[in-house]
Structures are given as C-alpha cells and as structure tokens.
Amino acid sequence: MNPVDFEKIVLEIRKLAKKNTRDKSKKQFDYELFEYPFLEYVEKK
Incomplete structure (x- = not known):
C-alpha cells in the first residue's frame, strides 16, 4: 500500500x-438540555 492511499x-x-x-x-x-420527552417528540415528527 502506498502512502497516498x-x-x-x-x-x-x-x-x-x-x-x-x-x-x-x-x-x-x-x-x-431538554430531557427525554423532547427527543421523543422530535422522533415522532
């Protein structure tokens, strides 16, 4: 293997x-910052 690769x-x-x-x-x-419910909310959107 050469140095460039x-x-x-x-x-x-x-x-x-x-x-x-x-x-x-x-x-x-x-x-x-927002705790878990915020993440669940974002995932549902």
Whole structure:
C-alpha cells in the first residue's frame, strides 16, 4: 500500500469518527438540555 492511499484511508476514518462522535454528543446535549420527552417528540415528527 502506498502512502497516498494510506493517507486517504486515514482521512476517511477521521471523517467518519468525527461525524459519529458529533452525532452522539449532540444527542447527549439534547438529553441534558431538554430531557427525554423532547427527543421523543422530535422522533415522532
């Protein structure tokens, strides 16, 4: 595997990790801010 391919793979993994961790922290933020009923309300809409 050449270095360019490896760098692309690392960047992709970082992007995925960033996206997933941000989503998780957003949910946690929503939960802390609005508590659970708000999340249920949003999911129903």
